[in-house]
Structures are given as structure tokens and as C-alpha cells.
Amino acid sequence: MEQRHGLVCEGFPPLCPKYPWLVSQSLETDKDGTGGQFFYTIHDPLFHYQCHIPELLENRIRGCFYGWMILSNNTMWSLWNPVTSKIIQLPPMILKDGECDDINSCCLSYPPDDPSSVLLLTRAKKSTFVFCRLDRKRKRLRWMEMSYVHQLKRISGNGTLVHGLTCCDGKVFALNTDSFLAEYVIHVHIVIRDKEVVIKLQLFGGCPLHSYFLTDGYYASNYLKGYRSELFYVTVAFSEKTKKTIGAVVVFKLDMASIIKCEKLLEGLKDWDLTNMTPEEVTDEDIEDFNYITHMMWEELLDLKDAVFYVDLVRDHSVFYFPGIASEFGGYVHIRGVMGSIIHSYNFRDKTISLSDMPSQVLPTSHVSLWDCRLEGDFVDSKQEVEDKDDEIVVRRITDDVVDLNESHLLNLPFHLLEMILDHCVGVEYMNFRATCKRCHIAAPLIKWREKSALRRLSNYSVVSPWLMVVDQEQGIITCTDPMLGEKYFMKKFNERVLCNKILCSRFGWLLYYNDARALVFCNPFTGDICELPPLLNYYGRFCFSAPPTSPDCMVVGFSRSNIYIHYVAREQTWRAIHLDFGNAHPYSFPTFYGRDLYALCKEGKLSILKYMGGEDYSWEKDVSRAPTSSCTSHASHFLTKCDQNLLLVIVGFSGESVEVFKLNSTKEWEKIDGLGRHMIYISGTTCLCIEAKSPHMENKIYFPQLHSKSKRAVFYSLETCKYDTFNSKSIEEKFVRTSYEIHPHVWIEPTWS
Structure with missing residues (x-):
């Protein structure tokens, strides 16, 4: 078995920009006193960096918005910009029920220097938002908690929780997936009125559904992720309740810049109100209209191109997105399985899942996220170097005369002998022999393998x-x-x-x-x-x-x-x-x-x-x-x-x-x-x-x-x-x-x- 090796770094490691890098964190110091972070890439699983980044010690990465990382350690939360090294320390988050460990998802509505910026959190067991306004002019920052149970009931009927907070095109969105009628995308509208923060829930639309999940036996986990003006909906489906075997991965995209085409349809959702309604009272026409609007809004992606997603099923079901790397490493959804020790990498191009193990130093309980806080300019330059290197390949036109002169003398057989050899070739063997040289190409005509002679x-x-x-x-x-x-x-x-x-x-x-x-x-x-x-x-x-x-x-x-x-x-x-x-x-x-x-x-x-x-x-x-x-x-x-x-x-x-x-x-x-x-x-x-x-x-x-x-x-x-x-x-x-x-x-x- 090949041995893993790595380097120890004080501060940031020299990460190659063409790879997607994962960073693993352990909030507890190891027995040998090392602790720190491990940076590694799936495409070179035998190598890693072990680092000691002071800002990340005992802090868990909860998300990245506008170049700022959201960090937490129990009741302590902070914002850190790894490019400028600025840190914003928030006051301790003390909740009335004392259950600070059930924070489900988080989102930053605007950059911290915007007076309207709010750090918004959702809870996994309670229908409330926890938020902190980040206005620097205020003498004292403080945490607030607000119930949304009645607002959500109006939209979803009997839905109780929202999750999967994300920011897209200057707006905050969330998911509601526990209602009787459908799964919803919710617009979390945050309004600043003097010293008051008002949060209103509005129905934005329905969640898309792929035909895979219309059949029995699929158990799906859904994720929402925004990037600039694009909103992504990622579904990871499993063939059993244990969520050990991944059966399908589907990604949909909604472009806010082109949502105007659905504007008239979306107007009908503004009056959507399921308050005091039962499933029996919702008409088939209502469901048909809602599904039609949902279908018009979302586009299923058949190719991610150079983008990658990372989904963690172990800790808080978080999702990270990186829009572009070197082309040969793009087009993947990397999923950390429920056992915590294996990465499932779904390739959008050939629809397969590759398995790779985590470094031995990474515990199944560690926190793992995609490292996506790099300057876009640095990435563009590095990517251009890769592309320029590829352009050095020389392409020459090959004429028939050149082929005749360069053909192997081993194939200078009588033509009827080549035909006899090809009579005993099938499938891939036949196609490989046909592509060997011009003489074999002539001796091996194209065959429709459905014909009786070919079947024989x-x-x-x-x-x-x-x-x-x-x-x-x-x-x-x-x-x-x-x-x-x-x-x-x-x-x-x-x-x-x-x-x-x-x-x-x-x-x-x-x-x-x-x-x-x-x-x-x-x-x-x-x-x-x-x-x-x-x-x-x-x-x-x-x-x-x-x-x-x-x-x-x-x-x-x-x-x-x-x-x-x-x-x-x-x-x-x-x-x-x-x-x-x-x-x-x-x-x-x-x-x-x-x-x-x-x-x-x-x-x-x-x-x-x-x-x-x-x-x-x-x-x-x-x-x-x-x-x-x-x-x-x-x-x-x-x-x-x-x-x-x-x-x-x-x-x-x-x-x-x-x-x-x-x-x-x-x-x-x-x-x-x-x-x-x-x-x-x-x-x-x-x-x-x-x-x-x-x-x-x-x-x-x-x-x-x-x-x-x-x-x-x-x-x-x-x-x-x-x-x-x-x-x-x-x-x-x-x-x-x-x-x-x-x-x-x-x-x-x-x-x-x-």
C-alpha cells in the first residue's frame, strides 16, 4: 500500500490553484499537541498540508460569504477575511433555552461594512431565526431571536422549519421541505428600520423534482447554494434509509438575471396562503399551476463545466461551491459520506461516482469544507498558465502519402489475409483493428452489429x-x-x-x-x-x-x-x-x-x-x-x-x-x-x-x-x-x-x- 506524505506549514500552505482543496478541522487539540488544519485534494490523495492557522484554531468554518468566513466555537461567533486578515468578534450567543449547539445553517446578508448587513442563523429543532446586525456605528452588537412559525404556516400549510440559508443576488433564500403539499424555496426578506430588524418570509417558488425521485426507494437530501446571480439546488438521493449508498445526484440552476421570463407567473405566488387549509382542500388545479411555475423557473444542469460542489453529510449537511478550477478537475460534486471517512465524487460527464478515502489524520468527526476564499484574479492568472501550456501542442495535417510512408511493415500482409483476421474480430477488437492503419480501415467496413451476420x-x-x-x-x-x-x-x-x-x-x-x-x-x-x-x-x-x-x-x-x-x-x-x-x-x-x-x-x-x-x-x-x-x-x-x-x-x-x-x-x-x-x-x-x-x-x-x-x-x-x-x-x-x-x-x- 502506498504511504501518505505531507508538509507542515505555519500559516497558509502554497495551494495549487487548479485543484479543489478541502480543509479539515478538529476543534480539539490532538494527543500529541499538534491540532491545526489539514489541507488536501482528492486528486492527489497521498499528499496533504498540516497547518497552524491561528484564526482557525478551535474555530469551525460554517460558511463563506462575500470573501468573509463565518467561524464558530460553541457560543462564540466571528467573521474573518483571510485576504485582509480582518476579524470581527461577535458577543457570546446566549439563548433562552440554552441550546446553542442546534444551529443548522447560517448566512451573511451583505458584506460586514454595509450598514444593512445581518448575520442570520437557523435552528434545527426550533422555528426561530437567531441574528445579529453588524452595523459598525452601533456601540454594542447583540444577538436577537425571532419566531417565524406563523409566517411559514401561511406559506406551507403545516411546515415547521426552514434550513439551507444562502445568499444570491443580494437576497437571502432558504428551504422548507417538511410541508404536506410541496417543497418550497423561501425568500427571507430582511428590512432594516432604524434600530429594528424586520424579517419577512415570502414564497419564492417550488423546489425542482427529477424523474429519478418519482420512483419508490429513494431518500433524498436537498441543498440550496447561491453564487452571484445564480441559485443552485442540489439533490443527493440514496437507495436506502441509512444513506450509505448514493443512487443519484442532480443539480438545478435558476438564473436571477433571466427570472424576468417567469415574472408574470411568479405574481400568482404573492397571494399564496395555506393558512387553515388541509391537504384535501388544496385543489388539483392549485398543484398543477404550482408545478408548472416550478418547472419554468429551474433548469437541470447536464454539465458543471469547471465548477465543483462539496456536500458534507456528516456534520451539519453544509454545501460549498467553487465556480471554476482547471478544466480537467471540474465537473464534480464531492460528497463526504455519512461514515465520515470516504469522499464520493460524482462526475457529471460520465455519470459515475468515484470513491477516495480521507487522510488518516482526518477523524470521522472532523469538520471538512471546501476552501473557497481565494482571489479570483489569482485564479484566472493560474488557469491561463495551464491553458497556455496546453496550447503548446503542435497540430499537423497528415496526408495520405505520409500515412503510406509511416505505416508499420508488420501490416504489409496480403489484403485477403487482413480480411480473414478481421472476420474473427468483434466489438472493440474490430474497431481497434480498423483504426490501426489505412489498409485495415479499407479491409474492415463499418458493421451494424444488429444485423444477423454480425450477431452470429x-x-x-x-x-x-x-x-x-x-x-x-x-x-x-x-x-x-x-x-x-x-x-x-x-x-x-x-x-x-x-x-x-x-x-x-x-x-x-x-x-x-x-x-x-x-x-x-x-x-x-x-x-x-x-x-x-x-x-x-x-x-x-x-x-x-x-x-x-x-x-x-x-x-x-x-x-x-x-x-x-x-x-x-x-x-x-x-x-x-x-x-x-x-x-x-x-x-x-x-x-x-x-x-x-x-x-x-x-x-x-x-x-x-x-x-x-x-x-x-x-x-x-x-x-x-x-x-x-x-x-x-x-x-x-x-x-x-x-x-x-x-x-x-x-x-x-x-x-x-x-x-x-x-x-x-x-x-x-x-x-x-x-x-x-x-x-x-x-x-x-x-x-x-x-x-x-x-x-x-x-x-x-x-x-x-x-x-x-x-x-x-x-x-x-x-x-x-x-x-x-x-x-x-x-x-x-x-x-x-x-x-x-x-x-x-x-x-x-x-x-x-x-
Whole structure:
């Protein structure tokens, strides 16, 4: 494992301006008396600066507005300008209830030298603002507290709290996300009247909603951030309540300079008043008008360009923004996960999330923020130097004559031999050979891989592993990644029904998924075959099927909250429902066929069995086995699969902390095993495949849907070496660091052309 190294600095470190830098703070002095701050960048994780900046010692960075940092330490608050070194000390914040540690968010309405400047704070458990007017002419600064509960009730009906304070275009905005009707953006209008500060809440508009979050199973955290005349709304969605796995990241923008186009629509919100109204009294027309105005206001960003966001899920759910760095490092939303030790970096360009670990000196309880207090002029100059360096690349026009003279003599083969070689190439191999030289380009015409002749060539291609398949709905592209070589095969959209909203299961080269209309569909992405299933009234989570849908024995089984639904594809036109008492064991996951029985996982590795489900004398047995004793100390994920005549349970700790495999023995107890023999397991969020390895170096391994950030090969865990690795023979670190995973619907699939 590579060793981290760093430098110790007194004062500010010499930060490279093309990187986004994070600063970590610990409010307590370390045992060795060092303390201080750690500056580090995600793009060079092995290096950091350890600094002693006096102004930041025992002070926590709460935000940055107008070049001023807001610092706090319990009841003591201050403003600090790192460029001018000016400090404004505020009086101790003494609240009546004494709970000064529940401050949620903060915002500076104007620069401190403006007589109308107010430092505004919100509380996490109480519907009040805490604020301090920063007028220098006043002899004494003081804190005030004001309730906004009645104002918010008028706007949101039953909303109780606002959060996410931010400043944009000289105005202060906040979020309200706990009302019955919608989520709102609130304009916090601050008026200075002589010695009095008046704060009025006004409805500015609704929060945007992406189609990802219209489906079940997403738990979202929302953030508001302003920069100059642009207001950003960032949503981080999770696939479970624990908020350990990030399922989607979406950013919307509202430009105040162009909001005039919605001015007439926004006029209708000025009379918005939900006082004494219930959800039943709000008409469908009201909701439709409100959603239309919201849709017109916001623009979803598909590319951040050179900008970066940083979101901290650990401490106070703060969000930081930096508008521009060197282009190769822009376009990311960096998210510090709930465990506090890993950064999830979402790449807007390829829609993947890369994982990187924090420096060992940074504690999970440390405060981390994006360092964004640099002079814009300094940044522009440094960025220009980078761009000028890139401009030194010489571009020359290459003629056909030059190509003919410089071609390798190794390819001076008879033309018919080149054609024979290309007959045995498919996919990426074919395209690479075609791009080798002019002669190969002529010998290898463009092929439509959907044609029958091309499909026959693909079917003869030696497939030694399932592929990681990703469905990009926005671009209409299906991407398949070879886990051994890291090469990608792209399929353009060939049928509207192929694009899926949620993948439910993958087996035998077929996908079972919900499409955009929430209909259940089978699809073979390699042949384009489609099989639509009868509709189900509700949205269900876990499914499995026993055979390819082309087989007369194909049975599809799905779980709801109180029923199991069964459908024979070749025999029936409807679903058969079996009502069962799931009790507290729901939800079930990874249903797996084992003979005529169906096994499913419930909580923490316990099993339930549906016996003889094809007949009338079925039986339902709950908790037939106890959860196994695992060495995992963190939140763990459980996966169930069949291997020959055995049922296997795979337990994976959070971020790959540990990997263990158990076998169900004859007494229905989990027995830990040390290897898989000639088999290998492929794990994804909805599917767990166990197949016999076709090559010795692939056996006895567990493959994950994470790709190494550089080689793009799949990450696997070897049960022989008990380490993570890839097929480029360069071991990665003990956790899933420097790896990436897909945001789009993805699954492991065994290619089949029949």
C-alpha cells in the first residue's frame, strides 16, 4: 500500500490553484499537541498540508460569504477575511433555552461594512431565526431571536422549519421541505428600520423534482447554494434509509438575471396562503399551476463545466461551491459520506461516482469544507498558465502519402489475409483493428452489429465473464463493460421500450425491469427481443425468474408488502396472488429459486421459504435460519445466490470493510466457507450471479460493480488472498478507494444471442 506524505506549514500552505482543496478541522487539540488544519485534494490523495492557522484554531468554518468566513466555537461567533486578515468578534450567543449547539445553517446578508448587513442563523429543532446586525456605528452588537412559525404556516400549510440559508443576488433564500403539499424555496426578506430588524418570509417558488425521485426507494437530501446571480439546488438521493449508498445526484440552476421570463407567473405566488387549509382542500388545479411555475423557473444542469460542489453529510449537511478550477478537475460534486471517512465524487460527464478515502489524520468527526476564499484574479492568472501550456501542442495535417510512408511493415500482409483476421474480430477488437492503419480501415467496413451476420459473429465470440451493463436513459445508450479488459461496448437505443426506469433482475442473458410507464418488461439487449408482462397495479421491489422468458417453464415471482405474485409467462395472462403474513420481516430481498422452493432474505441474513409455490398446497415458513455471526463491525449488505446444490450468503461490510461467504447446511444453519472452488460470484444491487469460471484465474472471486478509476477493470475480492484486486495485477487498497460505480441503472448480465 502506498504511504501518505505531507508538509507542515505555519500559516497558509502554497495551494495549487487548479485543484479543489478541502480543509479539515478538529476543534480539539490532538494527543500529541499538534491540532491545526489539514489541507488536501482528492486528486492527489497521498499528499496533504498540516497547518497552524491561528484564526482557525478551535474555530469551525460554517460558511463563506462575500470573501468573509463565518467561524464558530460553541457560543462564540466571528467573521474573518483571510485576504485582509480582518476579524470581527461577535458577543457570546446566549439563548433562552440554552441550546446553542442546534444551529443548522447560517448566512451573511451583505458584506460586514454595509450598514444593512445581518448575520442570520437557523435552528434545527426550533422555528426561530437567531441574528445579529453588524452595523459598525452601533456601540454594542447583540444577538436577537425571532419566531417565524406563523409566517411559514401561511406559506406551507403545516411546515415547521426552514434550513439551507444562502445568499444570491443580494437576497437571502432558504428551504422548507417538511410541508404536506410541496417543497418550497423561501425568500427571507430582511428590512432594516432604524434600530429594528424586520424579517419577512415570502414564497419564492417550488423546489425542482427529477424523474429519478418519482420512483419508490429513494431518500433524498436537498441543498440550496447561491453564487452571484445564480441559485443552485442540489439533490443527493440514496437507495436506502441509512444513506450509505448514493443512487443519484442532480443539480438545478435558476438564473436571477433571466427570472424576468417567469415574472408574470411568479405574481400568482404573492397571494399564496395555506393558512387553515388541509391537504384535501388544496385543489388539483392549485398543484398543477404550482408545478408548472416550478418547472419554468429551474433548469437541470447536464454539465458543471469547471465548477465543483462539496456536500458534507456528516456534520451539519453544509454545501460549498467553487465556480471554476482547471478544466480537467471540474465537473464534480464531492460528497463526504455519512461514515465520515470516504469522499464520493460524482462526475457529471460520465455519470459515475468515484470513491477516495480521507487522510488518516482526518477523524470521522472532523469538520471538512471546501476552501473557497481565494482571489479570483489569482485564479484566472493560474488557469491561463495551464491553458497556455496546453496550447503548446503542435497540430499537423497528415496526408495520405505520409500515412503510406509511416505505416508499420508488420501490416504489409496480403489484403485477403487482413480480411480473414478481421472476420474473427468483434466489438472493440474490430474497431481497434480498423483504426490501426489505412489498409485495415479499407479491409474492415463499418458493421451494424444488429444485423444477423454480425450477431452470429458475436455469438461465436468467446465470452468468459458476465458484462457490467449500464442503461443511460438520457442519451439512449446501453454500455457493456468487459470486467477483464475494461473495454466498453456501446449499443444505441434500438427500441423505446428497452430504456428502463429500474432494473429488477438479470438472469440467462435477460433483463426484467420497469420501463418509463412502470410496465414490467423482459428484454434481451443483445438480440433486441422484448416480452411484456401483464400489468401489476402497484410498484413492487424484488423479483426473480426461473428460466428465460422464451422457455415454457419460465416463472416470475415478485414481492409486495403483504403478497407474493406469481406469473407463468407461457401459460397465463394474469398474475396469481398469494397473501402471506410477513410480519416485521418485510422487505425481502434476493429471492432465489432452489428446486420447487423459493428462498428470500429478510433482516440481517435470516431466511424465509415458500414451498411448493407452483401448487395449491404451498407453505410459508418465516425465519427458518438465524443470521450468521459476522466479523463485520459496520453496516453490511447481504446477498443470496445458488451455487450448484448449495445456497450461499455473501456479507459485504460498508465500503468493503470485510467480505464473508456462508453456506446453508442441512440443519438450516449458516456455515462459513473459505472458498468457492471453480465458481465465481457477481454482485450488484438487484442481482447476485454464481457461475462456473471458464478460466482458472477467474475462479474463487467475488466481483463488484465498481471499476478501477484508471484501468476501468472490475474490482474483485479474492477469497484465496483475502484482498481486493483487478486484472491488471495491481492491487488496490483495502477499501473501495480509487474506484467508481455507475449512477444509471446497472447490473451484471451474461451475454446470450438466442
